[in-house]
Structures are given as C-alpha cells and as structure tokens.
Amino acid sequence: MTLFEKITARQIPAEILHEDDRCLVIRDINPQAPVHFLVIPKTVIPRIGEAAPEQQALLGHLLLTAASVAKAEGVAESGFRVVINHGPDGGETVPHLHVHVLGGRPMTWPPG
Ligand code: AMP
Numbered sequence: 001m002t003l004f005e006k007i008t009a010r011q012i013p014a015e016i017l018h019e020d021d022r023c024l025v026i027r028d029i030n031p032q033a034p035v036h037f038l039v040i041p042k043t044v045i046p047r048i049g050e051a052a053p054e055q056q057a058l059l060g061h062l063l064l065t066a067a068s069v070a071k072a073e074g075v076a077e078s079g080f081r082v083v084i085n086h087g088p089d090g091g092e093t094v095p096h097l098h099v100h101v102l103g104g105r106p107m108t109w110p111p112g
Pocket of ligand 1: 003014026027028029030031084085091093094095
C-alpha cells in the first residue's frame, strides 16, 4: 500500500479537507506555504506520466477539486499554484499521484 492509500484507509492520520468517491484532499504535513494541500486519487496512478487516456475524467476531477478546495481555503481571489511532481528531477517523493495546491503567499518564478 502507498502512504496515501494508508491515509485513505485511515491507517495513518491526516487532516482531511475533502473526500468523495474518487479522491481525498489532505493538508500537507510539511507545508511550503500558509495553505498547502494535496489532492489524491483513490485509484493509484504512480505519477502523471503513467496516467492512461481512460483516466482523463479522473484527472479533470482532481483539478476541479483542487480549485474548489482552494476556494474553500480562501485563496481563490489571492491566487494559488497547482503543482505535480514527476520523477527525480520533478521532486517526486511519494509514488502515488497527487496534486499540490499552494497559496496564502506570493509564489516566485521560476520555481526552485
Ligand atoms: P512529492 O514530493 O511531490 O511526492 O510530495 C509528497 C508530499 O507529501 C510532500 O509535500 C510531503 O510533505 C507530503 N507528505 C508526506 N507524508 C505525509 C503525511 N503523512 N501527511 C500529509 N502529507 C504528507
């Protein structure tokens, strides 16, 4: 089981912001901004580059959920950043696809 499957199964605690039949949204344990949460599909896709065409609707659902939870967290007007890390250079550490949403402070570009 991946770390995020264990969180979904309530074997590891997390602050859950949203849950539906297709995804779980948790606050990041090591936040990089005042608002930092993760949108995690319940179906395990290791990383974005391994998503299949038939998962298109699920991937769209993750982004729409990211936007709606960002609004609920109060950063829709001030702005937020959506990040997916793929592989070593991308900074991926958990091999279970997740969408980072960061907000509550101005972001810099280019990212580090
Ligand atoms: P990534 O580096 O893109 O794979 O992102 C993994 C993210 O998961 C990091 O931002 C971690 O801080 C976060 N993380 C790791 N363990 C936990 C946990 N138990 N609960 C919440 N977030 C976690």
